[in-house]
Amino acid sequence: MLVAAAVALVFFAIPLVGIVQRANWSTIWHDLTTAEARDALALSLVCSLSAAALSVAFGTPLAWMLARTQLPGRPLLRGLVLLPMVLPPVVGGVALLSAFSLSSPIGGWLHDTFGIQFTFTTAGAVMAETFVAMPFYVITVEGALRGMDQRFEEAAASLGAARLTVFRRVTLPFILPSVVAGTLLAWARALGEFGATITFAGNIAGRTRTLPLAVYLELESDTEAAIALSLVLLAVSLVVLVSLRDRWIRAT
Numbered sequence: 001m002l003v004a005a006a007v008a009l010v011f012f013a014i015p016l017v018g019i020v021q022r023a024n025w026s027t028i029w030h031d032l033t034t035a036e037a038r039d040a041l042a043l044s045l046v047c048s049l050s051a052a053a054l055s056v057a058f059g060t061p062l063a064w065m066l067a068r069t070q071l072p073g074r075p076l077l078r079g080l081v082l083l084p085m086v087l088p089p090v091v092g093g094v095a096l097l098s099a100f101s102l103s104s105p106i107g108g109w110l111h112d113t114f115g116i117q118f119t120f121t122t123a124g125a126v127m128a129e130t131f132v133a134m135p136f137y138v139i140t141v142e143g144a145l146r147g148m149d150q151r152f153e154e155a156a157a158s159l160g161a162a163r164l165t166v167f168r169r170v171t172l173p174f175i176l177p178s179v180v181a182g183t184l185l186a187w188a189r190a191l192g193e194f195g196a197t198i199t200f201a202g203n204i205a206g207r208t209r210t211l212p213l214a215v216y217l218e219l220e221s222d223t224e225a226a227i228a229l230s231l232v233l234l235a236v237s238l239v240v241l242v243s244l245r246d247r248w249i250r251a252t
Helices: 002-022 028-032 035-068 074-086 089-100 105-114 122-147 151-158 163-191 195-200 211-218 223-251
Strands: none
Touching: 002 223, 028 035, 028 223, 035 074, 035 122, 035 163, 035 211, 035 223, 074 122, 089 105, 089 122, 089 195, 122 163, 122 195, 151 163, 163 223, 195 211, 211 223
């Protein structure tokens, strides 16, 4: 068992060591502070933070519904919500493109009626990142809601507290660590999103070219810059996962 575990660990570690070894540390600051890198980093922060905020705003009631209600077909609904976690991101991008492009009924109606366009816009990048990131938030918060002792909520309700008050004063404090963990996981996933973004929103500098897309583009012209940008994504993902691992596993 230990030998097999060591082989698996080496399998994951070697590529990470390789990218760290190939980095040109003498020019890494220059590579990270070019105009293209700054624009991609700024856009990534805006899009990923927006996606995380949308995940919290809409994912919290969705997680509560999946954990606390007895809707018909709830397993199917949960599968639909969690599908982007296993769906190839490029397929998710194709699905978004099919639903919200200007040639689709919904996308065409939004554009003709309200002048809203998601394809090849920053809003489209946010939508693509939210699509792939929200399931991580939902599954984390749903697990916390399922594991919570509901007698505290029942006691508050028996004392006359309204449902919203019970949620705000009792439920939310209990699940707050999982809310924070889910938010950080959703943010990290959104920050690293590539396939759905490039398929649905494109790769337009200053508008939809987030950090992963910049890495992809730099690989064709400047490998050192691509590696430097990759190290940023690697470091953020590693810090989030190491700091939240045990809490996330318990919650889910």
